[in-house]
Amino acid sequence: MALLEVKNLSISFGGLKAVDNFNIGIEKGQLYGLIGPNGAGKTTVFNLLTGVYKPNAGSVELNGVNVTGRSTIEINKAGAARTFQNIRLFKELSVLDNVKAGLHNHYSYSTLEGIFRLPRYFKVEKEMDKKAMELLKVFGLDEECDYRASNLPYGKQRKLEIARALATEPKLLLLDEPAAGMNPNETAELMETIRFVRDQFDMTILLIEHDMKLVSGICEKLTVLNFGQVLCQGDTGSVLHNPEVIKAYLGE
Template sequence: MSLLEVKNLGISFGGLRAVDGFHISIEKGQLYGLIGPNGAGKTTVFNMLTGVYTPNDGSITLDGVDITGKKTIDINKAGIARTFQNIRLFKDQSVLDNVKIGLHNQITYSTLTGILRLPKYHKAEKEMNEKAMELLKVFDLEKEADFLASNLPYGKQRKLEIARALATNPKLLLLDEPAAGMNPNETKELMETIHFVRDEFDMTVLLIEHDMKLVSGICEKLTVLNFGQVLAEGKTTEVLNDPQVIKAYLGE
């Protein structure tokens, strides 16, 4: 059974059909790419998968559970986490606190316990600190734990955003143009990071990306979106050599 199964997903804004009949099937542990020209509807798909938008039709099933139209927080608890094209960190908070924010969906104490700083609060906070530091060590960020997130170099901010997403304990990680703004060395390091995340965390990854070196270097399968509809899907090499894809996306 697929980890993510999307069928006939569609959404309209006013009279514009932004996504129509979108479908995708992603197996557990896959590195999967969603590509297409600017304005093709890729981020709109991500927004439907994460509950930012409610689809007009179609279904989204995660690990056998229908999550169609659920709230963002419920979808996150069900097992989908994401990053964004424009990094969305809490830049005035520490690197450690950014990861702890991701852990707060696993809080086991009540609001009253937190307000009164009861023993259960201190125990939970200690556990979150330890888990957050473990994640930071994975991404070689533990030495910057007390830095403001805004003071990290760009590439490390990307890593921190992925670490925070992983802190929510997802089954599926959505990466929205993770290589945007990166130089070649940072992109190479990002590729290694994504492979590591998949293997170390037994993670399934779906990413939107325009950097074809990154796409061809890590994605096992691709779906190509054009004008809100699936243009092609299949193994990465075959899709990137599809004449329709070359014409529509690569501009050749």
């Protein structure tokens, strides 16, 4: 059974079908790419999968659970976490506190325990600090744990966003254009980071990306969207050499 099974997913905005009968199946542990020209509907698909939008039709199953139309928080708790094309960190908080923000699904104390600093508050905070530091060390950010997130270089902010997403302990990680704004050296490092995350965390990853070097280098399978519809699906090599895919990108 696929970890993510999407059938006939559709949504319209003002009469325009932004996504039309979208289907995808992603197996556990796969590194899967969703590509297509600008405006093809890729981010809309991510928004449907993570509860930002509610579909007009179709279904989404995550690890055998129907999460169609559920809220973002419910879908996150069911096991899906995402990053964004435009980095959305808590920029005035520390690097450590950004990761801790992702841990609250699994660590909690009551409002009274927090206000009066009761023993459970300190116990939970200590556990969260330990877990957050473990994640930061994986990404080489542990020595910058007290920095403001806004003071990190761009490439490290991308890593921090991934670390925060992983703090929610997802089964499926959705990366929205993770290489956007990166130079070639940062992109090469990001490729290694994504592979490491998949292997180290036994993670299933779905990513949107325009950098074809990154896509061809790490994605095992691809789905190509064009005008909200699936144009092509299959192994990365065959999809990237498909004449219809080349035509869609070059506009010829």
